[in-house]
Amino acid sequence: MTGAGAPDADWLRPLWPEEDWPERLLTHFVGGQWRAPLGQGLRVGPDGLAVVQAGVADYVRARHAILEALPVWQGQSAEMRRAALPAALLSGGAAAPAIGPIALIDAVAADHAAHLGAALLAGQGALILSDPCNPRAACTLVATLARSPLPAGVIALLHGAMPEARAALG
DSSP, X not given: OOSTTOOHHHHHSOSSOGGGHHHHTTOEEETTXXXXXXXXXXXXXXXXXXXXXXXXXXXXXXXXXXXXXXXXXXXXXXXXXXXXXXXGGOSOOOOOOEETTEEEEETTSTTHHHHHXXXXXXXXXXXXXXXXXXXXXXXXXXXXXXXXXXXTTSEEEESOOHHHHHHHHO
């Protein structure tokens, strides 16, 4: 549960058992669900855990899911959107780079949470690209947002890089 008055402790409870991390990192979050990636390239991080790199088909699927969910999200008032987001995203931030109504959030950037909050408050959808050195952080952020009242599909998480995302979506 999220939004105004949501208990912070609920946000901090374990998202899944520690032993599930290797499998969780082999998925992408698209359309409100953890899904098998369509890409096939593996990237092994410094912690030895692998992620499946997003391919063009993954970016297209994420774009479609976000665009399908946006009318519901944009139909909500700014106050309703604000109430749906955790306080950590409401610190105020500059707009993220975007392709049309989809903000591209690079989790490598130190201020990615502020960019994400600004995009969602503005009624944009968000494609979050995980940090190759720490994909768990983006997975945790998205799993937390998945518990919120965001419409399914407004956010997507892919294990990819900004140049590939721009090329596939541009």
